[in-house]
Amino acid sequence: MAKYPLIKATLKERLLSSYYPEGLPLPSEPQLAKEFEVSRMTARRAIDELEREGYVYRIQGAGTFPTGKRFRQGVFRVRPFREWARGTETQTRVLQARVVEATPEIAIVLQAQVGDPVLFVHRIRSAADEPLVIEKRYIMHELVPDLLEHNLAAESIHEVMVEKLGINLTRVEQSLEAVNLRQEEADFLRVPLGTAAFLIRRTTYSGIKRVSYINYWVRGDRYAFQDSFEP
């Protein structure tokens, strides 16, 4: 019914079949609008989506270019624990929650001084009585002096920080690794030493200031990321 999906499909087909040579710009937006007998805004809308999907890129003043036919690999989305464990009863156990002095390692990732006060929270999250995730969280204590007054087993620490303590998180950086669990982690998760797990390391920022550093160990035998996309 709408016109832009047809334009988008037609252009996608042409791009995949190399109808438009790589390195050269596609016809300009006014030209495409004329070819498809639509207004420029409608042609743009089709191109907007192709750009977002990675088929073309645009340079203002120069034109719209094919991206090249690299394989679009899709993405894996990290879902909050409660979401992927829903349907079963979940528990959160707080093993430790106290102010510690920053170790050299923590001082580096939080860009603080060794010995600075850091709030350390160590939790285990379980579903159906099975421990699934270990969480070790280091937060600049000066930013959250009152965090310990909240119930860290019942509440989302992220939500408490953002909503109740007014921390304004502006950026999150994270990495995902596959690691063998060490003895301590394996014991907490009740799996054999060396079991494969996902390790997510996350650093949060408020402007250029680092707010927290979190490590999550997620049991590899209980969790998988899913993705589906159209190449």
Add this chain to the structure above:
Amino acid sequence: MAKYPLIKATLKERLLSSYYPEGLPLPSEPQLAKEFEVSRMTARRAIDELEREGYVYRIQGAGTFPTGKRFRQGVFRVRPFREWARGTETQTRVLQARVVEATPEIAIVLQAQVGDPVLFVHRIRSAADEPLVIEKRYIMHELVPDLLEHNLAAESIHEVMVEKLGINLTRVEQSLEAVNLRQEEADFLRVPLGTAAFLIRRTTYSGIKRVSYINYWVRGDRYAFQDSFEP
């Protein structure tokens, strides 16, 4: 300079501060256009981006609603081997490439019959003389009868299928797991038995027809996914 980023930022701020109650619609597009003294299309553009970023959802005829303040977790993007290994010399070694009969396991994932001819390609991809990825690929043989005539060590199998053999891939489904390498895989990757690795399982489709099933084992000690986002 442009108007829509300001509208977007203002709305985002309001959404994060619960200025708009959950469950109730935001002001309508014409109302927002009036408030910000812009045309409706400009207001829409700001909302379009907020919708794409997950802050609001829209129901035609009913309105635009806050999504709720769930933590947006970001995504991990899988990058093609050549891209993340760039800067070093990469090699691809073909261990096997032959037509086999579908085993029960392969028949299920490819929705074929046990015994159907399936092209099996087993490769190892290395960078700087270090094996990093094992790849086992099963392709419906009837779809690619001539694939073996191509140089599977030099070319991207995906590109050969799409560009030279005209296979039209319409969907890709994949999962990401953390696993312990078994003896065979560990030997190929020259790491100890049980080393943690990423296992990516990928199924490709052409319409409802399944085209191929691929397993990638990626050394956990050599690869990490990265992500950065604004919550």
Add this chain to the structure above:
DNA sequence: GAGTGGTCTAGACCACTCG
């Protein structure tokens, strides 16, 4: 300076929701 993409306007008609 000619052409390109980026943004914006003031309208219009439509399918849809909801009371």
Add this chain to the structure above:
DNA sequence: GAGTGGTCTAGACCACTCG
């Protein structure tokens, strides 16, 4: 039937690229 979001038009001005 009133109001909502979805789409589209025919213009306009701008910043930018490129020969």
